[in-house]
Amino acid sequence: MKLQLLSLALITTAGMTAATISSPDSKLVVTTDLSGGKPVYSVSYDGKPIIMESPLGFDTNIGDFTKGLTLVGEKTGVVNKSFEQGKIKKSHIDYNANQLIAEYKNAKGQKMSIEWLVSDNDIAFRYLIPAEGDTRSLIIEKEATGYRFPDFTTTFLTPQSDAMIGWKRTKPSYEEHYKADAKMDEPSQYGHGYTFPALFHVGDNGWALLTETGVDGYFCGSRLSDYTDGVYTIAYPMPEENNGNGSANPAIGLPGKTPWRTITVGSTLKPIVETTIPWNVVEPLYTATEPVKPGRGTWSWILWQDPSINYDDQIKYIDFAAAMGYENVLIDNWWDTNIGKDGIAKLARYAQSKGVNLLIWYSSSGWWNDIEQGPTNIMSRPIPRKEEFKWLQSLGIKGIKVDFFGGDKQETMRLYEDILSDANDYGISVIFHGCTMPRGWERMYPNYVGSEAVLASENLVFGQNFCDNAAFNASLHPFIRNAAGCMEFGGTVLNHRLNRGNDGGTTRATSDAFELATAILFQNPVQNFALAPNNLTDAPEAAIEFMKAVPTTWNETVFIDGYPGKYVILARRHADKWYIAGVSANKEPLKLKLDLPMLQKDQMVTVYAEDGKKPLEAKELKIKKPESVAMELNNNGGFIIVADAK
Ligand code: CA
Numbered sequence: 001m002k003l004q005l006l007s008l009a010l011i012t013t014a015g016m017t018a019a020t021i022s023s024p025d026s027k028l029v030v031t032t033d034l035s036g037g038k039p040v041y042s043v044s045y046d047g048k049p050i051i052m053e054s055p056l057g058f059d060t061n062i063g064d065f066t067k068g069l070t071l072v073g074e075k076t077g078v079v080n081k082s083f084e085q086g087k088i089k090k091s092h093i094d095y096n097a098n099q100l101i102a103e104y105k106n107a108k109g110q111k112m113s114i115e116w117l118v119s120d121n122d123i124a125f126r127y128l129i130p131a132e133g134d135t136r137s138l139i140i141e142k143e144a145t146g147y148r149f150p151d152f153t154t155t156f157l158t159p160q161s162d163a164m165i166g167w168k169r170t171k172p173s174y175e176e177h178y179k180a181d182a183k184m185d186e187p188s189q190y191g192h193g194y195t196f197p198a199l200f201h202v203g204d205n206g207w208a209l210l211t212e213t214g215v216d217g218y219f220c221g222s223r224l225s226d227y228t229d230g231v232y233t234i235a236y237p238m239p240e241e242n243n244g245n246g247s248a249n250p251a252i253g254l255p256g257k258t259p260w261r262t263i264t265v266g267s268t269l270k271p272i273v274e275t276t277i278p279w280n281v282v283e284p285l286y287t288a289t290e291p292v293k294p295g296r297g298t299w300s301w302i303l304w305q306d307p308s309i310n311y312d313d314q315i316k317y318i319d320f321a322a323a324m325g326y327e328n329v330l331i332d333n334w335w336d337t338n339i340g341k342d343g344i345a346k347l348a349r350y351a352q353s354k355g356v357n358l359l360i361w362y363s364s365s366g367w368w369n370d371i372e373q374g375p376t377n378i379m380s381r382p383i384p385r386k387e388e389f390k391w392l393q394s395l396g397i398k399g400i401k402v403d404f405f406g407g408d409k410q411e412t413m414r415l416y417e418d419i420l421s422d423a424n425d426y427g428i429s430v431i432f433h434g435c436t437m438p439r440g441w442e443r444m445y446p447n448y449v450g451s452e453a454v455l456a457s458e459n460l461v462f463g464q465n466f467c468d469n470a471a472f473n474a475s476l477h478p479f480i481r482n483a484a485g486c487m488e489f490g491g492t493v494l495n496h497r498l499n500r501g502n503d504g505g506t507t508r509a510t511s512d513a514f515e516l517a518t519a520i521l522f523q524n525p526v527q528n529f530a531l532a533p534n535n536l537t538d539a540p541e542a543a544i545e546f547m548k549a550v551p552t553t554w555n556e557t558v559f560i561d562g563y564p565g566k567y568v569i570l571a572r573r574h575a576d577k578w579y580i581a582g583v584s585a586n587k588e589p590l591k592l593k594l595d596l597p598m599l600q601k602d603q604m605v606t607v608y609a610e611d612g613k614k615p616l617e618a619k620e621l622k623i624k625k626p627e628s629v630a631m632e633l634n635n636n637g638g639f640i641i642v643a644d645a646k
Helices: 270-274 311-324 340-353 382-394 410-425 458-462 464-468 470-474 512-521 541-549
Strands: 002-005 009-011 019-022 028-035 038-045 048-055 058-060 070-084 092-105 111-118 122-129 137-143 154-157 179-183 198-202 206-213 232-235 251-253 260-266 295-299 328-331 357-363 399-403 429-432 448-451 526-529 556-563 567-574 577-584 590-594 604-611 614-622 629-633 638-644
Touching: 019 092, 019 111, 028 092, 028 111, 028 122, 038 260, 048 198, 048 206, 048 260, 092 122, 137 232, 206 270, 260 270, 270 556, 295 311, 311 328, 311 340, 311 541, 328 340, 328 526, 340 357, 382 410, 410 429, 458 464, 464 470, 470 512, 470 577, 512 541, 512 567, 512 577, 512 604, 512 614, 512 638, 541 604, 541 614, 556 577, 556 590, 567 590, 577 590, 577 629, 629 638
Parallel strands: 295 328, 295 526, 328 357, 357 399, 399 429, 429 448
Antiparallel strands: 002 070, 009 070, 019 028, 028 038, 038 048, 058 137, 070 092, 092 111, 111 122, 122 260, 137 251, 154 179, 154 198, 198 206, 206 260, 556 567, 567 577, 577 638, 590 629, 604 614, 604 638
C-alpha cells in the first residue's frame, strides 16, 4: 500500500472564488465557486454537463457554513495509491487522483475546508472542520450538499421507507423496490427520498452513480432527499429510526470530517459497474486476527424455513454442503430455542469432521424493534456479545450473521462498528442482514464479509410477484447496489418450486442458466446459495458441477453489455479463469454480438446455456471472432461462458 501526496501547493486566492479540478485524463471536471457567498460546484464529463451548479456546505450548532463564505486559500496535490483487496470486484487497485482542498471562512470567521479528489471517472469530496477556540464538538443540523441534474435526466432509485414499519417494526432496511428510468419529479414512495447508491442517466451526456463511503461510528448514514426545487439534497436519518433512540443528526469531535460523498461518472455504464471508489479513499481501521476465508455455503432456512432449524435438518444441510465441497453452512434464526447451545456445539463438531464451517445467526436487537426470533439481546451490548464470541471461538465457529438493525443513525453505525470490532477480537467474520448498505466496509473492517441491503432471495419464497420480477431486479443490481458494495443476496435457486418438497409454494420464473449466472453477477465474498439437498438429484448435472466449482472472489470485473433493468453481461476473472455471465429481463429474445477481449481467436470455451426447452448443458465452443461472439438471451434466461485466461 502506498499513499503519496506528491505536491500540496498553496495557491494565492485573493479576490478569487472559483477553482477547477480535473481528472488525470482531463475528461472529468469539477468546478467549485462561491455564488453570493454560497459554496457551489458543477461537474462535466467530456465537455458535457453532468451536474449543474449545486449547493455545498452545512449548518451546525456552532456556525453556518452554507452562506456568507469567503475563500481563504486553496491547496492542490496528487494522490497515487495502490492496494490489494480480496473481497470486492477487483483484487489489485491503482488509484490516481488530483486533489484540491479549498478553505473557506464564514461570516463569524470560522473555518471549514472542502477536499476534492478527482480520478478518471470518480469524484470524492468531504468537509474538513478544524478545532477553533474552546469548541471540540459540533452537531450538523442540516447539510446543503446537493445534486442538480439536467432536467432530461432519468433515475434508477430505491426509496427510503418509513421508520418502524414492516416485519416486527424493523425498517428501514434497504429492502425496497427500484424504479427504472423514472422522471426526477416523480415523488418517492414514502416521501423520504432515496437510499444510496443512486443511479442517474443524464441522457446522451452520460451516467452518474452517487453514493458515500468511509461512514463509521463517527457519523450517520446519509441518503438523498426527494427532488425539491430541482435538486436532490443530502438528508440525515429520520428521528423515528431505531425506535427513536439516538440522535438523527451526526455529532463530530473536532478537528473532524464528514464521510466521502462520491460521484462516479462515465459516458457509458462501464465506469459505473467497474468503479472501486468506495474502497479507494478509505483505509483498514484494524488488522484481522484471523484471515477471512471467502467461501460458498448453503442454508436450510431459505427453502425449508423456520421448521428446519432443528438438529436433524442441519445435519442434512451439513452433509449437503460437504457433498458440494462448500466451506459453510448457515444456521438461521431460532436455533437458541430449537437446537440449543449444546446442540450447536455438537453440530459444530460434526461440521468440522466434514470440513464445513458453521455460520450462526443473531438478531441485532436490542430495544429498537419487536423481533422475537432468537437469539436476541446478545449483539446489542458489549458484555453478552463478548461472552458469546468467546463461546463461538471455543467451538471453532468463525462466522456470524447479524440481522434486523435499526436504520442509519450514528448510534446504529456505532453498533455495526462495535460488533465488527468485538468479533474480530475472537477471529469471527460478520455478515449483516436487515441492514444498511456498506460504505467502504469491505476495506475498513477486515472481518466484514457482506450485507443484504437489497430485496434478497427470501422474497422469492414470500411472494410470486418477486419471482416474476427476479430478472428485472437481477438486471439492476450490478449497475447500482452491487456496484457500490458487496451484496449478500443468498440466491441461485435450482428448485422449481420454492418449498421443502420442491412441489409447492411460489414458482421460479427464471431458467437454470439464469440462476447460475447470478452466482457470478451478484458479488459477495461469502455466498450462501439457495440450494437444497434434493438438487443433487433433481437439478441438471451440469448445473451442480458448475455450482461445485464456482468461485466467490474476483481478480477483475469487466462490463460487457447491458442496460439497468433490461439485461446485463459482465466478465469476472478468478485466478486463471474468466466467467462471462449474462441475464435478461427483456421481453423479446436478445440477439447479441458480444465483444469479449479476454478471449482469443480459436479458443475453446465452455458455455452453460439452455437450448430451447432442453435442460441446461455444458457445451464446448470454439470462439471464431472474440470481438463478435453471437449469443441469444431469452427473457428470464441467462448464460455463462467459462474460459481459460490468456
Ligand atoms: Ca432481509
